[in-house]
Amino acid sequence: MAKNSDVMEARLNIEEDFKKGYDLPVYVYKPWCKSCEICVAFCPKQVLEMGEDRKPRVARPDDCILCRQCEIRCPDLAIFVTREKKK
Amino acid sequence: MRMHPSYEMLRPGKKFPHVWCPGCGHGIVQGAIIRAVQKLGLPRDEMVMVSGIGCSSRMPVYVDFNSLHTAHGRAIAFATGVKLHNPKLHVIVITGDGDALAIGGNHFIHAARRNADLTVILMNNNIYGMTGGQYSPTTPIGKRASTAPYGTAERDFDPCALAQAAGAAFTARGVVYNAVELEKLIETALTRKGFSLVEAISPCPTLYGRLNKEGSAVKMLQWQKANTVNVKAAEKLPPDQLNGKIITGVFHDVETIPYTQIYNQIIQRAQASK
Ligand code: SF4
Numbered sequence: 291m292a293k294n295s296d297v298m299e300a301r302l303n304i305e306e307d308f309k310k311g312y313d314l315p316v317y318v319y320k321p322w323c324k325s326c327e328i329c330v331a332f333c334p335k336q337v338l339e340m341g342e343d344r345k346p347r348v349a350r351p352d353d354c355i356l357c358r359q360c361e362i363r364c365p366d367l368a369i370f371v372t373r374e375k376k377k
Numbered sequence: 378m379r380m381h382p383s384y385e386m387l388r389p390g391k392k393f394p395h396v397w398c399p400g401c402g403h404g405i406v407q408g409a410i411i412r413a414v415q416k417l418g419l420p421r422d423e424m425v426m427v428s429g430i431g432c433s434s435r436m437p438v439y440v441d442f443n444s445l446h447t448a449h450g451r452a453i454a455f456a457t458g459v460k461l462h463n464p465k466l467h468v469i470v471i472t473g474d475g476d477a478l479a480i481g482g483n484h485f486i487h488a489a490r491r492n493a494d495l496t497v498i499l500m501n502n503n504i505y506g507m508t509g510g511q512y513s514p515t516t517p518i519g520k521r522a523s524t525a526p527y528g529t530a531e532r533d534f535d536p537c538a539l540a541q542a543a544g545a546a547f548t549a550r551g552v553v554y555n556a557v558e559l560e561k562l563i564e565t566a567l568t569r570k571g572f573s574l575v576e577a578i579s580p581c582p583t584l585y586g587r588l589n590k591e592g593s594a595v596k597m598l599q600w601q602k603a604n605t606v607n608v609k610a611a612e613k614l615p616p617d618q619l620n621g622k623i624i625t626g627v628f629h630d631v632e633t634i635p636y637t638q639i640y641n642q643i644i645q646r647a648q649a650s651k
């Protein structure tokens with residue numbers, strides 16, 4: 291793993307989790323999350339909750355409407371939707 | 378599975394997470410710029426991001442375009458030079474309220490007057506963040522800063538009105554709460570010729586928020602949500618109902634001949650007369 295690239299490392303870690311079977315509609319890349327709670331506060335469906343580790347947790351995945359509000363408002367590119375929008 | 382679409386635009390080899398504070402709006406603006414560029418399908422090699430000094434000015438470090446990180450307030454001057462040298466490039470200036478309107482105030486108005494063909498993204502957080510919370514030309518009257526412990530006595534600039542009065546081709550304002558609108562404004566600005574300004578209202582929870590007891594990043598975004606009025610709706614409201622509100626949308630959008638074009642015509646004329 292290229293030690294000098296945090297971006298590469300993030301992608302590899304996330305892909306690894308995907309390969310291991312991660313299948314929630316939203317992914318939180320915790321090493322980049324600064325616990326600002328913006329994603330939790332503005333999710334229209336209350337899908338997210340702050341966990342004990344002060345990082346968002348996908349608490350109600352079935353309610354997620356893949357609207358990407360969390361993804362576009364996260365200042366740290368630390369949360370994103372893992373599925374394409376339903377047509 | 379879908380990967381975060383912005384990662385491919387981040388500069389390898391740079392330290393992430395970025396330096397901005399938790400909940401700082403600048404990261405949201407960065408995302409909106411990346412999405413606008415991706416949507417327009419602009420080739421990365423033709424993008425240039427130029428900044429001066431301040432919290433805002435870290436952005437070209439993170440976004441993997443051609444970039445210049447220049448002197449305080451001088452980004453617009455460097456960017457004008459880049460654009461004149463190679464008019465094919467899309468030149469984006471990333472600046473803040475202090476950088477653009479105080480230290481670089483003259484560059485700002487004269488680039489608008491010349492109609493320099495630049496897209497200026499002014500991230501307005503109403504304060505000097507990097508240097509410790511001094512009040513800036515956009516700190517509203519009565520608001521606190523480290524250099525105004527009882528509130529400032531000065532009136533604030535409206536950057537969009539200032540740019541328009543100075544001759545800009547396009548001016549617009551968005552808030553980070555409404556990141557989708559902001560992205561669309563940036564997208565439009567990128568397609569315009571001439572001096573194009575997008576003012577992005579970007580909260581600073583660490584200094585401005587704390588000094589003015591406006592609370593956390595979430596509270597500051599909730600305030601934006603409750604206090605933003607679109608320019609079309611604002612036209613129909615009496616002025617007293619717009620007190621203290623942020624008006625968003627496109628204020629000014631005219632077709633102009635950009636500086637680059639006039640400059641090139643003069644070069645051709647000069648060469649022909651030899
Ligand atoms: S995509 Fe929308 S519904 Fe799903 S977690 Fe994010 S904000 Fe909530």
Ligand code: SF4
Pocket residue numbers: 318322323324325326327328329330345346363364365366367368369400
């Ligand atoms: S918005 Fe981003 S940085 Fe803030 S809590 Fe959510 S994932 Fe973390």
